[in-house]
Amino acid sequence: MITEKITEIFNHVHTNAELSNEEYKTTDYIYDLLKDEGFEPVKFKNITGLYCDVGNWSGDYPLIGIRADIDALYQEVNGTLQANHSCGHDSHIAMVMGAMMKIKNHEALSTRGVRFVFQPAEEVGTGALDVLKEGVIEPLDYMFGIHLRPIEEAADGYLSPSIEHGSAGSFEFKIVGNDAHGARPHLNHNAIEVGTDIVNMLSKIHINPMVPSSAKMTKFMAGSKSLNIIPGSAECGIDVRAQTNEAMDALKSRVHNILKYIEEFYDVKIEDLEVSSMVASESNDEAIEVFRTAIIDTVGEEYLLDPLVTSGGDDFHNYTVQYPELKGAMLGLGCDLTPGLHHPDMTFNRDRMETGADVLYQAILNVPSE
Structure with a gap:
């Protein structure tokens, strides 16, 4: 039964x-x-x-x-x-x-x-x-x-x-800047290149090597049908993982620092930031x-x-x-x-x-x- x-x-x-x-x-x-x-x-x-x-x-x-x-x-x-x-x-x-x-x-x-x-x-x-x-x-x-x-x-x-x-977590956000003509790349910061820098910087995060962890870009949407426009904005997502809650705190802190740096260096805005996480x-x-x-x-x-x-x-x-x-x-x-x-x-x-x-x-x- x-x-x-x-x-x-x-x-x-x-x-x-x-x-x-x-x-x-x-x-x-x-x-x-x-x-x-x-x-x-x-x-x-x-x-x-x-x-x-x-x-x-x-x-x-x-x-x-x-x-x-x-x-x-x-x-x-x-x-x-x-x-x-x-x-x-x-x-x-x-x-x-x-x-x-x-x-x-x-x-x-x-x-x-x-x-x-x-x-x-x-x-x-x-x-x-x-x-x-x-x-x-x-x-x-x-x-x-x-x-x-x-x-x-x-x-x-x-x-x-x-x-x-x-522990598992995510960062979801928008890179917000201005579009520019494909012939004038000096007039904006290409959101795709900004995103590439974020990807590279994520790979440089080092926390306690005895604790498994990772941070990687899992969502990136920029550009449109018009290929002569340099996109100034993009929608992004980052997945973060760490085996302990202490390691996750350190990992998330480093990601926050990267996003702050990106804002200042490229003069863009990181908007609509949503951070979520599951504890270990x-x-x-x-x-x-x-x-x-x-x-x-x-x-x-x-x-x-x-x-x-x-x-x-x-x-x-x-x-x-x-x-x-x-x-x-x-x-x-x-x-x-x-x-x-x-x-x-x-x-x-x-x-x-x-x-x-x-x-x-x-x-x-x-x-x-x-």
Whole structure:
């Protein structure tokens, strides 16, 4: 019964993907299904998404959060730009709801409270922070998440008790100057040449070489159909990555300095600057141990991996960074995922969704009751 329900949920969400902060139908679908299953879900007041409590919330027992992210990416699939679940969030929803149905009437709920959180906008890095503003995380003692892992990180059926994501961020801005005639290059600063200097300067950033990091231009749009115009303006984007939050702070500071220098040297304006970032993981040893024992209890020690260190990012870690006393970790699920996360044709072994639900269920049981 649970197996069929997990598949049904996945298929529905997969074929009805919605973008970050636009997950209205997804929210309604989860809400209505949980109501039909006898739960009492609550929609967030100011954002899409919802949460649902089960168990004992008397204040004398541990309170456990389980998070599923519900948004999709916007990308080209078979020639069409559309919302697409190529990061596995559809499966995360299905696995978390599967764990809910397994734990629903368990006697262990008399000695623990569980809050299932269906979070919007992970892909744009703002969802967890918005959920924190809803006030639903502060009471919790533990916070658990789950994420599919590509085959390069975890073979099919293997699981890791934590994913140690790096910090990821972006700078989006406009170089604003004046256009000039192609015959008079002395009358402006060519935005393409300005952008080239930014690219070169990004390559010269050096921070602690023991900490993986990178900064690179990932968006540059300048010029028009008229090739006799030297463009004075451009739209730009920079992606930054660092394995630790301290290294990210240093990296972002250097990028800010580069943009200030560019303004002064070329007499152009850097306008509409938007800076976003996802923090690096700060997993808790006790939470990792809960997942480690849950993996062993569910599939056996032979399928247990060490914590996975990856340069990817996830805004789940905002929960534990903003609340250091929160014991958090994210489960990594090996599921024959190819050719990779965020690839428009990403596929995985869907039978593993039941494994993920089972481990989440067991993790709830394995949290100490005192």
